[in-house]
Each structure stands twice: as structure tokens, then as C-alpha cells.
Amino acid sequence: MKMMQAVACGLAMALAASFAPAAEFPLRVALLSEAKVSSLPGVSGLFIQLLKDKPSAIAGAPQAKSDKPLYGFIPGEAKELRWALMLDETGGTGKGYDTLILDLNHNGDLTDDAPIAARPLPSPAASQPAGSFSQRTFGPIEAPVGPEGKGKTAPVFVLSMAPSGGSSEGYYGYARILPGARLEADIALGGAKEKIALVDANGNLRYGDAPKRQEYNAPTAADSYRYYSSGDIVLRDRDGSGDFESDMCDSESEDFAPMMYFGGKPYSVEVADDLSSIRLEPYAGPMGQLASDNFDFVRALSLERKTDDGAPQLISVQPVNGLLKVPAGEYGLYRCVLKADDPKTGPVMARGMLRTKPDWVKVEAGASAAFRFGAPLELRVKASQRGGGSSAAGGGTFLKALSDVFAPSAGGQAGSTDQTVDINVEVRGAGDETYDVYLKGAGLKDRAMPPKFKIIDANKKVVDSGQLEYG
Numbered sequence: 001m002k003m004m005q006a007v008a009c010g011l012a013m014a015l016a017a018s019f020a021p022a023a024e025f026p027l028r029v030a031l032l033s034e035a036k037v038s039s040l041p042g043v044s045g046l047f048i049q050l051l052k053d054k055p056s057a058i059a060g061a062p063q064a065k066s067d068k069p070l071y072g073f074i075p076g077e078a079k080e081l082r083w084a085l086m087l088d089e090t091g092g093t094g095k096g097y098d099t100l101i102l103d104l105n106h107n108g109d110l111t112d113d114a115p116i117a118a119r120p121l122p123s124p125a126a127s128q129p130a131g132s133f134s135q136r137t138f139g140p141i142e143a144p145v146g147p148e149g150k151g152k153t154a155p156v157f158v159l160s161m162a163p164s165g166g167s168s169e170g171y172y173g174y175a176r177i178l179p180g181a182r183l184e185a186d187i188a189l190g191g192a193k194e195k196i197a198l199v200d201a202n203g204n205l206r207y208g209d210a211p212k213r214q215e216y217n218a219p220t221a222a223d224s225y226r227y228y229s230s231g232d233i234v235l236r237d238r239d240g241s242g243d244f245e246s247d248m249c250d251s252e253s254e255d256f257a258p259m260m261y262f263g264g265k266p267y268s269v270e271v272a273d274d275l276s277s278i279r280l281e282p283y284a285g286p287m288g289q290l291a292s293d294n295f296d297f298v299r300a301l302s303l304e305r306k307t308d309d310g311a312p313q314l315i316s317v318q319p320v321n322g323l324l325k326v327p328a329g330e331y332g333l334y335r336c337v338l339k340a341d342d343p344k345t346g347p348v349m350a351r352g353m354l355r356t357k358p359d360w361v362k363v364e365a366g367a368s369a370a371f372r373f374g375a376p377l378e379l380r381v382k383a384s385q386r387g388g389g390s391s392a393a394g395g396g397t398f399l400k401a402l403s404d405v406f407a408p409s410a411g412g413q414a415g416s417t418d419q420t421v422d423i424n425v426e427v428r429g430a431g432d433e434t435y436d437v438y439l440k441g442a443g444l445k446d447r448a449m450p451p452k453f454k455i456i457d458a459n460k461k462v463v464d465s466g467q468l469e470y471g
């Protein structure tokens with residue numbers, strides 16, 4: 001009987017897979033200006049430290065015009081391209097680093113690469129004080145991508161921050177590799193249509209790096225934290241406007257992950273080595289679901305998911321009609337963007353982030369598990385007196401919390417006029433996430449006003465009032 005069930009289950013999965021085959025979508029290169037790239041959320045680029053001595057890993061370099069050419073080298077990890085470069089001063093020593101030689105064919109030799117001139121400066125350069133640094137931009141440069149740098153090219157910018165002249169006291173600045181394009185695709189899956197774009201946010205010429213989990217472990221869990229960084233991003237036209245709007249909540253951007261959601265369903269993602277296409281395959285493993293009243297308000301939601309080897313991975317999920325379908329496994333909250341339409345004030349949007357390690361929620365195959373995040377929100381007020389004591393209050397209303405802090409029984413010194421009181425308010429969600437950005441109004445362009453406060457003494461007299469510097 002057990003065996004027959006297993007056979008039947010396997011057959012059902014095979015059928016499901018055959019009804020929803022993998023789909024491949026062409027990627028097109030859309031050029032971006034350096035200013036546009038720098039404004040995208042999460043775009044760090046690749047930083048290469050500049051050195052005065054040529055690293056031995058650089059096989060050869062051309063004769064420089066400057067007495068002080070600068071070099072940069074990054075060995076590159078598996079499947080990543082190594083980088084080698086040289087900066088030269090064509091006007092002679094101390095005249096400014098205006099020429100880049102980039103190892104575009106990735107052979108570790110700079111003698112076979114054409115020199116690239118810096119873009120003209122917007123205005124004539126003023127004379128620079130000794131020891132100062134100036135920035136130059138090179139590109140967009142067509143750089144080879146894919147394994148061993150063969151095949152297709154993609155544009156990159158190189159930004160240099162190098163000494164303008166004189167002594168630099170052992171520090172020679174850096175070069176920064178930034179993508180010069182995004183790769184766009186029109187995805188149509190399971191009735192859902194969406195324009196997306198891949199961005200090589202970490203500047204390594206690969207499109208499709210998942211961010212890495214970084215941990216800090218303190219003696220107490222409350223002081224420990226984790227975050228994800230140094231990956232690529234995906235822009236998503238979630239509202240179907242045809243463009244990727246940038247707002248302070250980053251509501252149309254997500255971290256790249258090997259699993260992406262379309263139409264509320266997970267797909268495994270593969271970007272072709274030559275960047276010609278993106279392949280999406282429906283997840284075929286056992287599914288369960290997460291349940292929360294707040295799923296109706298989700299604009300963007302990123303969760304940590306434990307992979308088969310137990311290492312957490314960041315994925316951006318998509319609830320539909322208040323339900324979130326997920327592969328069976330363990331999940332924790334990372335980041336959420338919530339949007340509500342208030343008939344009185346118009347739309348409001350807020351971004352929350354869980355900095356501490358999550359309480360893992362286990363989803364069994366075919367089962368549902370409650371997921372805590374979002375409302376009810378709690379205001380946590382912490383007040384500290386310089387030179388005096390400090391106390392914290394949680395729960396209740398904002399004013400109640402404040403009056404608790406300043407009640408004489410709390411051991412404070414309310415009423416004494418020579419004390420400075422620092423007040424901190426944190427907005428915490430049901431999953432212990434902290435909200436840091438609030439937007440409202442048409443187009444969600446306005447930041448919400450900072451909250452007002454009043455300090456009331458034991459005789460209900462207002463001691464002080466004002467507005468918190470907030471957000």
C-alpha cells in the first residue's frame with residue numbers, strides 16, 4: 001500500500017512537471033548611465049585596491065608615462081573572472097591618472113590591451129592640494145563575460161579614485177567596476193506577465209550571484225545579527241507600469257536568488273553563461289503554505305529558507321490572495337515592504353527588516369504554518385538621561401509608554417531642568433522586525449512626518465513637547 005502511494009505520488013509529480021515545463025526567455029541588453037547605475041538599490045560594484053608596485057600575478061605591463069603608475073589585481077573565485085588593471089598619467093607624473101589599461105582578454109598580461117582614456121571632466125580641474133584624491137570615470141567599456149571571458153560582451157564602467165598628486169602616504173585609492181547595463185526579459189508564466197531586469201550589482205561580470213549571509217554572533221541572541229550582501233539584484237515591474245520605479249522602500253527590487261516567484265509560484269532560475277537567456281523551471285518538490293493576515297498587504301517579502309544542507313538562502317516570495325505557497329522546509333523573516341490604502345490619508349508604505357536571527361517556522365508537505373510579521377505594530381520607547389539613569393518601556397500606546405518612562409516611580413528624575421533626555425522610538429512588527437522607512441501620498445513620494453511627543457508629569461502638566469527626529 002505504502003509503495004503504491006509512493007508510485008502514485010511520483011506519477012502525480014511527473015504529470016505536474018509535464019503540464020508546466022521549463023520556459024526560457026531571451027535577455028536583452030539595456031544600457032544604463034553611470035548615474036542611473038549608482039542610484040540603483042544594492043549596487044556596490046567591485047572594489048579593487050590600487051597599489052604602487054606591480055603585483056607578480058600581472059605578467060606584463062606597458063611602459064608608463066608616469067613615474068608612479070598604479071596597479072590593481074583581483075584573483076577571482078571559481079567561475080569568476082580575475083581582474084588586472086593599470087592607471088597611467090599621460091601628461092606625466094603628478095598630472096592626474098587619466099588612462100586605464102584593463103586586462104580585457106583576462107590573460108593576466110596588460111601589454112596586449114588597448115589603453116582607455118578617462119571621460120572628460122565636467123569642468124576644468126582646479127589645482128588639487130597635495131595628498132588629495134580625485135575621481136575619474138572610464139567607459140562604458142565592452143568587457144567579455146561568460147566562462148574564461150569568451151563569447152558575449154557586456155558594458156562596464158570603471159571609476160577610479162586615485163591621488164591627484166603629491167604624497168598619498170601609503171594609500172593609493174581604489175578602482176570600482178560598475179555594470180553599464182541591465183539585462184531585461186519579459187516573463188510570461190502561468191498567466192502572470194512581468195518585465196524583469198538582472199543587474200550585476202557586485203560588478204564581477206556575472207549576472208546571477210546570490211548574496212552571501214554574514215553573521216555576527218554576540219554572547220546574547222538579542223545582540224547577534226545576520227545580513228545578506230555582495231550579491232546581484234533583480235528589478236521587477238511589480239505594478240505593471242512598464243518601468244522599475246525606485247522608491248525608498250526598494251519595492252521593485254529584490255536580491256537575486258536561485259529561486260524566484262511568478263504568479264505566486266516558485267521557479268528555479270538559471271542564467272545562460274553567455275547571458276542570452278534566463279531559464280525558469282517550476283519547482284517540482286513537495287509544497288506547503290505559510291499563513292498570515294498580513295499577506296494581503298505585501299508589496300515585497302524576502303525570507304530566509306533553509307536549504308537541504310541546512311545553510312539558509314535568501315528568497316523573495318509572493319503571496320497571492322492572502323496565501324503564500326512555499327516548498328516544504330524551514331523559513332524565517334528577513335525583509336518586508338507593506339502597503340495599505342487608507343481612504344483618509346491615501347496609500348502608505350513601510351519597510352521592515354529583521355536584523356536578529358529568525359525563529360524558524362517549519363512547513364510540512366501539504367500543511368500550513370502560521371507566519372508572524374507586520375501588524376499589530378508595537379512602539380518601543382527607550383529614554384535615557386545623560387548623567388542619569390535609563391529605562392525602557394514596551395507595549396501600550398506611545399504616550400502611555402512615554403509617561404511610564406517619566407513617572408517618578410520609575411526612578412527617573414523628571415522635572416529636574418538640568419538634564420538632557422534622549423528618546424528613541426522603534427516600531428516593531430509581530431515578527432520582531434524593525435520598520436525604518438515610511439512613505440505616503442500619491443506615488444508614495446512623501447516620507448511620513450516624525451511622530452510628535454508630549455511629556456506629562458505626575459500632575460498631568462505638560463513638561464515638554466516636540467517632534468522626534470525620525471526616519
Ligand SMILES: [Ca+2]
Binds near residue numbers: 105
Ligand atoms: Ca590582456
Ligand SMILES: [Ca+2]
Binds near residue numbers: 201202
Ligand atoms: Ca554579479
Ligand SMILES: [Ca+2]
Binds near residue numbers: 236243
Ligand atoms: Ca513598475
